[in-house]
Amino acid sequence: MSAPDASPPPRRRLLPLAIAGTVLCALLCCVGGAGAFMLTTLGGDDPTLTLAADACGQGDPLPPDGAMPRMEDYGPSQLRNAAVIIAVGRQMQVPPRGWVIAIATAIQESRLSNLPYLGAGNDHDSLGLFQQRPSQGWGTPEQVRDPAYAARKFYEHLVLIDGWQHLALTDAAQRVQRSAFPDAYAKHEPAATAIVNRLADGAARSLGTAVTPRCAAADEITASGWTLPVHAKVGSGFRTADRPAHNGVDLIIGRGADIHAAASGRVLVARCDPDHRGQRSCDVDGYPGKGGCGWFVDILHAGGVITRYCHMVRAPFVRPGQQVQAGEVIGKVGTSGNSSGPHLHFEVHLNGVRANSGAVNPVPFMRDRGVPLGGSA
Template sequence: MSDGTRPRGRQLRLGALAAALTATLALLCCTGGAGAFFLTELGGESTDMAPVSMDCKENYQVDVRGKIPRMSGYGQVQLRNAARIIKVGQEMKVPPRGWVIAVATAMQESRLRNLANRTVGESENLPNEGVGADHDSVGLFQQRAGWGTVAQRMTPEYAARKFYEKLVKVPGWETMPLTRAAQAVQISAFPDAYAKHEDMAARIVNALAGGAARIALVDGKKACDRAAAGQIAASGWTAPIPGGVGSGFRTASRPGHNGVDIAAPKGTDIRVAATGRVLVSRCDPDNRNLLTCNVDGWPNKGGCGWFVDVLHAGGFITRYCHMVSKPRVKVGQLVEAGAVIGEVGSSGNSSGPHLHFEVHEDGDRSSRGAIDPVPFMRSRGAPLKGVG
């Protein structure tokens, strides 16, 4: 529910990030293993989406009456509503980041269903896709009376237009965390609830709008797959540093290498790849051989050196190893996409300055959760330099 002036009371609050329950092994970053670290709160949806192959097309126009891709967890009516939201954004020339924010907001408010209300919607015999129960809130965005008449608020195009009109007036909305941008429009009593939908919303936008969540603004122009360090794609992701990938993910010569190594000069800023909550920020030496992270390391001795783990929407975790000094962030801190969290170094198991970068899924910090960062980052519009 939202009336633009007072908090809503229906949403479930996104729980505070739970502390880790167990850490059983020391992290052995560049020699393979990673310690188990179980989480009780991931901040993401458990629903999956059917694979959709879609090249990034900067000027792709949504066809709300055309064929809608199949996605598990969301029906054709819901996805067509998402298409209508995106279409309005295109007509208003709102950048693709706004489409992701709008779709994520409607996912939280109504699960992309055009809801009536027991007291105002049903009594007017308006077509609807379900009945909500939050005061006089109706429609995809659960907008209250201050947003327009009942009939207007239950018209998806009208509701989306009103949402975008308020969003684009929020200073800095394109670079702030999705949940802050949505909250600035919705004025929710439980603003954290929007965050968990960001990853799925980006995937829906990609599927319906020609890969639009992979678009970044470069020199004021839209460009596909150009979210370099400091530039943010519509998906909310950016490359952590501008260097090129050297050693890859679980290669034949290094099957236990659970990330990629990105070469860069010592002191290069490391940026967090997406908005998230810091899980770990500490020194990880191999206590048998290297007792401090404040010196350059050496290969085959184990340890990530100074490192950071960050939890993102969708249950993804990113890891940043071998920092030159103590990270700039603390456990529990919310960090915005593109924020500098440390500098490239050579602490821990390292033969020279570089960033060891990992991506994990399902909230699993161990080696079991590690996935190849190269295709993952490309799918988010933030490809790692030097790889196709």
């Protein structure tokens, strides 16, 4: 890693640190309505993995030795390092969004392992969880291999970045790390979110900007980086018995209401979807059976998640390739395309698959990120 106060040449990374398996798509699987949920993809059926549904970061992230939860792809020593990162962030009064950024960074740099000097395989003199370089002013070799010291140094530089809490995770991490691979951090955001939720009682679902964690309100951006596209009741659900091909949910709200990007990302598509006859007639109200999304937008987020926003009243405010921030207004609610009245049809797709096969139910997906559709906590 580069010097904290200089702009050195791009670094050459020699250690590929991809996460095995599909941690990037690990969802918090609901086991009760307003009750509790369990990280079934990140652990077994151990009841100690269960969290209260309203937990938002009040728990102790550092359990006694031997009491770390089981999480696929991460051993006890890696999770303890993550817990130290969280504990230092809490001690420094860094909001939980910073914990997610720090852990995602450490996953990329070391896979949460406190790396020693690796000889020929080393990136210069990079050491520790964040691959900080003693020769570039980050501390002595002994200091940067102390997880608490390394985490503190990372946070000290993070909080000096103007507006860091509102940046995409990969941008905030890169401004601290100055890696030769500035986009590498983004893919670890879902895993970091899951780890923070597991070790800190759902803190990634708390308000991203609050020093003291509290559950985010409907219009706020959570520490996981998500917010509601609209604050509205859920109408037609995901792949119901009477609509098995309905690959999203309908959020019932009046014409002209703002539609917000649910998380930071890159716009993939922003256009008029042709109807069943191949016509692009999105500037007029649609009707049932017409076919198509009308005016719609697809956004690619960290971890290969795609969100879709259909039936806008006019052309979207964004264009393909544009970077958007969580909460940014991308269009207005309407009833274009296959629609019987004003509403937002909202979809979530995993693994970068825009086709129907990639769609998952947005209701549990959004609830587990602290922004339940319908506005209820």
